[in-house]
Amino acid sequence: xxxxxxxxxxxxxxxxxxxxxxxxxxxxxxxxxxxxxxxxxxxxxxxxxxxxxxxxxxxxxxxxxxxxxxxxxxxxxxxxxxxxxxxxxxxxxxxxxxxxxxxxxxxxxxxxxxxxxxxxxxxxxxxxxxxxxxxxxxxxxxxxxxxxxxxxxxxxxxxxxxxxxxxxxxxxxxxxxxxxxxxxxxxxxxxxxxxxxxxxxxxxxxxxxxxxxxxxxxxxxxxxxxxxxxxxxxxxxxxxxxxxxxxxxxxxxxxxxxxxxxxxxxxxxxxxxxxxxxxxxxxxxxxxxxxxxxxxxxxxxxxxxxxxxxxxxxxxxxxxxxxxxxxxxxxxxxxxxxxxxxxxxxxxxxxxxxxxxxxxxxxxxxxxxxxxxxxxxxxxxxxxxxxxxxxxxxxxxxxxxxxxxxxxxxxxxxxxxxxxxxxxxxxxxxxxxxxxxxxxxxxxxxxxxxxxxxxxxxxxxxxxxxxxxxxxxxxxxxxxxxxxxxxxxxxxxxxxxxxxxxxx
Numbered sequence: 001x002x003x004x005x006x007x008x009x010x011x012x013x014x015x016x017x018x019x020x021x022x023x024x025x026x027x028x029x030x031x032x033x034x035x036x037x038x039x040x041x042x043x044x045x046x047x048x049x050x051x052x053x054x055x056x057x058x059x060x061x062x063x064x065x066x067x068x069x070x071x072x073x074x075x076x077x078x079x080x081x082x083x084x085x086x087x088x089x090x091x092x093x094x095x096x097x098x099x100x101x102x103x104x105x106x107x108x109x110x111x112x113x114x115x116x117x118x119x120x121x122x123x124x125x126x127x128x129x130x131x132x133x134x135x136x137x138x139x140x141x142x143x144x145x146x147x148x149x150x151x152x153x154x155x156x157x158x159x160x161x162x163x164x165x166x167x168x169x170x171x172x173x174x175x176x177x178x179x180x181x182x183x184x185x186x187x188x189x190x191x192x193x194x195x196x197x198x199x200x201x202x203x204x205x206x207x208x209x210x211x212x213x214x215x216x217x218x219x220x221x222x223x224x225x226x227x228x229x230x231x232x233x234x235x236x237x238x239x240x241x242x243x244x245x246x247x248x249x250x251x252x253x254x255x256x257x258x259x260x261x262x263x264x265x266x267x268x269x270x271x272x273x274x275x276x277x278x279x280x281x282x283x284x285x286x287x288x289x290x291x292x293x294x295x296x297x298x299x300x301x302x303x304x305x306x307x308x309x310x311x312x313x314x315x316x317x318x319x320x321x322x323x324x325x326x327x328x329x330x331x332x333x334x335x336x337x338x339x340x341x342x343x344x345x346x347x348x349x350x351x352x353x354x355x356x357x358x359x360x361x362x363x364x365x366x367x368x369x370x371x372x373x374x375x376x377x378x379x380x381x382x383x384x385x386x387x388x389x390x391x392x393x394x395x396x397x398x399x400x401x402x403x404x405x406x407x408x409x410x411x412x413x414x415x416x417x418x419x420x421x422x423x424x425x426x427x428x429x430x431x432x433x434x435x436x437x438x439x440x441x442x443x444x445x446x447x448x449x450x451x452x453x454x455x456x457x458x459x460x461x462x463x464x465x466x467x468x469x470x471x472x473x474x475x476x477x478x479x480x481x482x483x484x485x486x487x488x489x490x491x492x493x494x495x496x497x498x499x500x501x502x503x504x
């Protein structure tokens with residue numbers, strides 16, 4: 001072999017060996033890139049180790065690696081420079097620990113002193129909170145008293161206005177009728193003077209009689225419109241005596257929320273209606289025919305009782321109670337209360353919820369929440385939208401509303417209040433804030449076109465009393481909220497729902 005061939009072969013083998021070593025070295029460096037990327041001999045040739053899936057150019061890859069390594073070198077330099085201060089800090093650690101111990105001792109002294117002060121301050125603040133709560137209750141009661149006085153004054157004023165308006169309307173009607181009759185008679189007497197002259201006194205007498213009849217019929221119609229003949233259902237006439245816990249009996253209109261009855265139950269709500277519904281006399285107790293009475297261990301309508309005697313229908317105040325035992329004792333008789341469904345009968349309560357939902361909505365029923373099974377009510381300061389006899393709207397606290405007041409049940413419509421409810425405040429666990437109203441979870445509110453139980457932020461503070469209304473239309477407005485009245489479905493549909501759910 002010539003020297004030239006040997007040289008070429010040597011070069012080829014050297015290049016091949018170098019390529020193999022370079023490839024192996026490249027693979028090794030690529031696999032350990034995080035450890036070797038900042039070696040001095042790697043940095044200049046970093047572009048050779050760019051991964052295939054890296055979108056950067058080799059020059060960008062090498063520039064980014066150089067920036068990274070510069071930061072590493074700077075960090076290492078700073079660590080080396082900080083080694084001496086760290087050593088000095090370690091030397092002074094004992095001194096620092098001594099000062100720390102002294103600081104802990106001083107802190108413990110201050111903590112003990114602060115604890116004594118805090119305990120004294122906390123005890124003082126607890127007593128101040130009690131005093132503030134008493135003041136709050138005092139002012140709430142004062143506000144309630146002022147609201148009742150205001151409501152009484154407004155009721156008197158509106159009653160007088162109604163009397164004046166009714167009187168003026170009656171006078172106008174009588175005048176118009178008399179003018180028409182006199183005109184007719186005058187025309188007949190002019191046309192038939194000679195014929196009617198002998199019977200003129202008879203015609204005049206008949207005219208007077210017709211006028212009197214017209215006035216009488218008009219008065220009767222007006223009276224029937226005032227009473228409206230709504231059928232509240234389970235109610236007692238005013239003056240009914242209810243047996244009390246102390247062995248006495250009291251008239252139902254004098255019983256208030258919180259009174260204890262003969263069976264140990266407490267009154268949790270009172271109901272007042274003004275109606276001309278026919279009543280029955282059962283063993284001296286005046287009661288409506290739809291009221292349930294216990295007979296032979298089961299409940300029956302009063303109108304079906306063999307000793308019930310139908311009474312003439314006259315406009316009057318009707319009252320009822322809600323009790324914890326769901327019973328009302330009067331003389332020897334036991335009646336159901338207004339609610340009729342026991343608190344522990346959750347199945348019937350859910351059936352009532354389903355019945356109300358199906359009556360009010362066409363949408364599929366939603367499962368009731370815990371609050372949806374509670375009694376419906378509004379806080380006393382909830383402002384109900386009312387209307388005066390001129391159609392002008394104004395707001396009034398629900399606690400000041402009285403039977404006969406007109407309230408709004410829509411943007412442009414009004415309805416008459418035909419019943420009132422007062423409930424004990426602690427009957428509901430939570431109060432729910434819905435816009436301008438504070439309501440219980442069992443209050444039905446029109447939300448998005450669907451009637452639903454109230455939902456919203458829970459307020460832990462409870463009013464001492466809840467209030468609710470019964471209206472002709474079954475709804476009323478509180479601000480922009482449209483709310484169902486205390487019957488949930490309206491008094492005209494309440495009877496059928498009771499027969500379906502309660503008596504089932």
